[in-house]
Amino acid sequence: MKKVIIIFTTILLFAVSAFAVDFTIDLTDDYGDGWNGGMLDLLVNGVVVLDDITIATGYGPDTFVFSVEDGDLVEINYTAGGWADENAYYVYDNAGTLVASSGDGGVVPDAYLSFTAVVAGSTLAYTVDLTDDFGDGWNGGTLDVTVAGVLVLDDITIATGYGPDTFTFDVNVGDLVELDY
Numbered sequence: 001m002k003k004v005i006i007i008f009t010t011i012l013l014f015a016v017s018a019f020a021v022d023f024t025i026d027l028t029d030d031y032g033d034g035w036n037g038g039m040l041d042l043l044v045n046g047v048v049v050l051d052d053i054t055i056a057t058g059y060g061p062d063t064f065v066f067s068v069e070d071g072d073l074v075e076i077n078y079t080a081g082g083w084a085d086e087n088a089y090y091v092y093d094n095a096g097t098l099v100a101s102s103g104d105g106g107v108v109p110d111a112y113l114s115f116t117a118v119v120a121g122s123t124l125a126y127t128v129d130l131t132d133d134f135g136d137g138w139n140g141g142t143l144d145v146t147v148a149g150v151l152v153l154d155d156i157t158i159a160t161g162y163g164p165d166t167f168t169f170d171v172n173v174g175d176l177v178e179l180d181y
Contacts, residue, residue, distance in 0.1 A: 019069065019119075019173065020067040020068065020069050021067065021068065021069075021093075021094035021119050021120075022065050022066070022067055022094055023065070023066055023067075023068050023074070023091060023092060023093055023094060023099075023117065024063050024064065024065050024066075024091070024092045025042060025050070025053075025063070025064050025066070025076075025089055025090070025091045025092075026060065026061035026062070026063050026064075026089065026090045026092070027040075027053065027054065027055050027060050027061060027062045027063075027064070027087070027088075027089050028055070028059060028060040028061050028062075028087070028088045028089070028090070029055050029058070029059055029060055029086050029087060029088075030059075030085075030086040030087075030088070030106065031083065031086045032058055032059040033057065033058075033083070033086075034054070034055045034056050034057040034058060035054045035055045035056075035081055035086075035087050036081040036082035036083050036086075037054075037081025037082055038054060038078070038079060038080050038081030038082075038084055038087050039052045039053060039054040039078075039079050039081070040052075040053055040054075040076055040077060040078045040079065040089065040109075041053075041076070041077045042064075042066055042074065042075070042076050042077075043073075043074070043075040043076075043077070044066060044067070044068055044072050044073070044074055044075075044117075045072050045073055046073070046075075049066045049067070050064050050066055054081075055087075061090075068117040068119070069117070069119065069173075070117060070118060070119040070173045070174065071116060071117065071118075071174075072116070072117040073114060073115075073116060073117075074091070074100075074114065074115055074116070074117055075112070075113070075114045076089070076091075076100075076102075076112070076113045076114070077111065077112055078102070078103075078109045078110065078111055078112070078113075079111075080108060080109075080111075084103075084108045084109070085103075085106050085107065085108050086106075087103050087108070087109055088101065088102065088103030088104045088109060089101065089102060089103060089109060090104075091115075093117070093118065093119070093120050094119060094120050094121070095120035095121060097120065099115060099117075099118070100113060100115045119173065123170050123171070123172050123173075124170070124171050124172075124173070125168055125169075125170055125171075126168070126169055126170070126171055126177070127166055127167065127168045127169075128143070128145060128153070128156070128166070128167045128168075128169070129163065129164040129165070129166050130143065130156065130157070130158050130163050130164060130165045130166075130167070131158070131162060131163040131164050132158050132161070132162050132163055133162075135161055135162045136160065137157070137158045137159050137160040137161060138157045138158045138159075140157075141157060141181065142155040142156060142157045142181075143155075143156050143157065143179060143180070143181050144156075144179070144180040145167075145169055145177070145178070145179055146177070146178040146179075146180070147169060147170070147171050147172075147175050147176075147177055147178075148172070148175040148176060149176075152169045152170075153167050153169055
């Protein structure tokens with residue numbers, strides 16, 4: 001039984017790593033003639049991921065997708081063309097919530113805008129399956145699960161039998177998970 005727990009501890013004693021999700025940026029033009037030479041670059045952590053995007057013609061929205069992880073720095077560099085006060089852009093997170101915008105209402109978009117990505121729904125559900133090789137329970141042995149310094153499962157055990165006895169807990173991206181047998 002201890003062998004199983006040691007293997008399990010090795011697997012879960014780490015900071016839960018970030019995962020990439022898709023954000024979107026919508027470009028619009030109030031007059032409907034495109035961005036007239038205007039364009040923007042979008043960078044994630046200093047790397048250009050969308051280069052010289054624009055609306056060639058029409059009102060838009062022209063939607064572009066880019067990937068981020070929780071905590072990434074997103075930077076937007078806008079270059080104005082003709083009639084720049086017609087241009088606007090809107091950035092939405094993975095849940096469709098507006099997180100940044102510029103140029104709305106006939107105002108020329110900012111030449112530079114930045115924000116830190118916050119991934120919506122970055123909580124993950126984890127399970128712990130307790131088993132016993134001999135079928136007599138853990139004989140008083142217990143397991144505590146701590147997430148980001150908070151005890152979330154206290155003295156879980158198998159009273160009798162082989163198991164598995166399953167316990168579920170939530171972990172946010174970046175949290176440290178610790179097991180204490």
